[in-house]
Amino acid sequence: METRVAFQEELRELEERALQGLDMVVTSLERVMEALQHQDVELAEMVVEDDDRIDGRYLEVHQGILSLLARQAPVATDLRLVAALLDVIKHVERMGDQCVNIAKVIPLTGHEPPTDRALLETLAEMGKHAASLVEQSKRAFAERNVELAQDLVTRDEAINRLQREAFRIAIEIGDDMDTREWAMTMLLVARALERIGDNAVDIGEQTAFVVTGLFREFTDASHPANV
Amino acid sequence: MTTQPTTEQSTATTEQAGRFAHSTVTEATGRHVAVQDLNAYYGDQQAVKSFNIEYEPNKVTAMIGPSGSGKSTMVRCINRMHEEIPGARVTGKITIDGEDLYASSVDVTAVRHAAGMVFQKPNPFPTMSIYDNVAAGPRLTGMKGGSLKERVEKSLRAAALWDEVKDRLAQPGIGLSGGQQQRLCIARTLAVEPEVILMDEPCSALDPIATLRIEELIDELKQRYTIVIVTHNMQQAARVADSTAFMLDGELIEVGPTERMFTKPNDERTEQYVSGKFG
Numbered sequence: 001m002e003t004r005v006a007f008q009e010e011l012r013e014l015e016e017r018a019l020q021g022l023d024m025v026v027t028s029l030e031r032v033m034e035a036l037q038h039q040d041v042e043l044a045e046m047v048v049e050d051d052d053r054i055d056g057r058y059l060e061v062h063q064g065i066l067s068l069l070a071r072q073a074p075v076a077t078d079l080r081l082v083a084a085l086l087d088v089i090k091h092v093e094r095m096g097d098q099c100v101n102i103a104k105v106i107p108l109t110g111h112e113p114p115t116d117r118a119l120l121e122t123l124a125e126m127g128k129h130a131a132s133l134v135e136q137s138k139r140a141f142a143e144r145n146v147e148l149a150q151d152l153v154t155r156d157e158a159i160n161r162l163q164r165e166a167f168r169i170a171i172e173i174g175d176d177m178d179t180r181e182w183a184m185t186m187l188l189v190a191r192a193l194e195r196i197g198d199n200a201v202d203i204g205e206q207t208a209f210v211v212t213g214l215f216r217e218f219t220d221a222s223h224p225a226n227v
Numbered sequence: 228m229t230t231q232p233t234t235e236q237s238t239a240t241t242e243q244a245g246r247f248a249h250s251t252v253t254e255a256t257g258r259h260v261a262v263q264d265l266n267a268y269y270g271d272q273q274a275v276k277s278f279n280i281e282y283e284p285n286k287v288t289a290m291i292g293p294s295g296s297g298k299s300t301m302v303r304c305i306n307r308m309h310e311e312i313p314g315a316r317v318t319g320k321i322t323i324d325g326e327d328l329y330a331s332s333v334d335v336t337a338v339r340h341a342a343g344m345v346f347q348k349p350n351p352f353p354t355m356s357i358y359d360n361v362a363a364g365p366r367l368t369g370m371k372g373g374s375l376k377e378r379v380e381k382s383l384r385a386a387a388l389w390d391e392v393k394d395r396l397a398q399p400g401i402g403l404s405g406g407q408q409q410r411l412c413i414a415r416t417l418a419v420e421p422e423v424i425l426m427d428e429p430c431s432a433l434d435p436i437a438t439l440r441i442e443e444l445i446d447e448l449k450q451r452y453t454i455v456i457v458t459h460n461m462q463q464a465a466r467v468a469d470s471t472a473f474m475l476d477g478e479l480i481e482v483g484p485t486e487r488m489f490t491k492p493n494d495e496r497t498e499q500y501v502s503g504k505f506g
Contacts, residue, residue: 004504078502080490
């Protein structure tokens, strides 16, 4: 006879709410990238305001997990899932904040800033990769698919390469002061996108933890030679 | 009719029986308990099947498992209480520091001194005072006078009860609260200076505060004893035990460090049990 049905249902709902947070991040990310490409300040402001929804989701899931821990004392796989969800929802909140960081620099560059097509295209490419990584991290977690989770590292490398490319373009952008200032601001965008990729990889690591019971970083930033 | 226990696989000689050859008490310290291929029966019904485990000195080992899984029977084999039940028998071997508890030369009383038992329900001797409850055991070994008083105080202190009862030692033991009665029973067990303490659901009749006091006491006692505790309370096992063993249908399914058993058990049946999915 199956027991603890209510507990299992509550845990399932918490996971669903946490993973839906990743959908909210993707929406936010796509909007802010659109705002960036079209210098749409209003859309950027909407992204900033909408971050309250992501923060609300963080608080809701966080509180739900604390309540579950206090009332149900989960153990074994359930405990690992609960611990992982705490981590996942934290990354959701941080990725939302990165979208806000991007949104906030858009008005700083002025109404019609000098732009560079190659740099904007590079950032657009980074944005697409980042959104795709977030979606993949959600699928890997939901399906408990370690292989798919580990694949996030390879795909994150593409974002890192594009960030280096954005850096190179910015350095070589020319002598015009306004253009250089715009390019430096765009490097902040590139950095935020790169961090979203890292957060997606972190969710992949939590997937592996839930499945195997062992936590290990897929990549070690402090020892890059071991990558 | 009481059936004498058989020890078909016991190979210990009289010499090996050592300190269990007669009723003596030894210095209190944790001992290594090894259970080898143990089988325990109630008539035709086998309650413990081919059981192997090692209880480490100065560690707490929790025995968990559903009702009827053989936990209590297993623990009762360690101090040879199982054989007191009509029709019960045991095969296999249990040793304390290498000495076979079931060797033919062994004095059962000495075994029960070495492996003291604390039961589910506090069971102080109802007609005895607090003092006499604790003194009863040592008196049986001939202790009296000042040394007996010392032993009683030492035992009550070790059971974290002395400060609460030192001014009313002559009052009946059953006048104490449930938690105090259980600590009195622990003091009574400690008074004969055991090497191993067996606890069979020692907190199941106690309120949460009394339970936590017993758990703190267990943590202190393990500095000097080997402790085996049977519990249905998963959280209690997680709180007090260094190692946890999971039993099912008389068999040992898995034993390991408590942290691992409650975060990543190796066996799916353990996972299902500790998660509350059956049992």
